[in-house]
Amino acid sequence: MLKYSLAMGIRVVCIVLCMVTPGWWLLIPAAGAVFLPYFAVVIANNVGSGASSRVRRPGALVRRDPGDRP
Template sequence: MKSPNSAPSATSLPRAPREDAGARFTKYMVTMGIRVACFIAMVLITPYGWYTWILGAAAVVLPYFAVVIANVGEDTRPAVAESPDRQIEAPRVAPEPAEEPPRVLRISETPRPDTDR
């Protein structure tokens, strides 16, 4: 439970959806580029051997990993929020001395009028 005195921090917000989609697209395209490179290397490198099978397996399996890696968002990392209390504090200015009110309370009473009833 958060304490009532803690203010939300803008640094704890997740990445914007547009930026997140761009980062996921980049991850996907890099992985698929590696797949294409594996496929081309499998066909062009001769003589064929055990590495041909490894490159072929990579070309077949990499699309799955490309999708999985691209869909893993930034939500899996714990959000680290900066405390809003870590701000540069303003210099404290001493208040100007004001005139002090009198410390003695003076009460003056008027005499009672004499009434003899």
């Protein structure tokens, strides 16, 4: 959550810089304001994707045919 909040704080700074930056330099803070939320969400959602959170197929499952119903 801290990384996301920091990224959104930087986005606010980019938006303010868009109001005072002249000429072609405006594209730099505008790109930050547009693309930073996407990367912030990707980073925030990627927190729990370590090696320990992999889904493993349980070995105790046995496949059944649909015709095997009692």
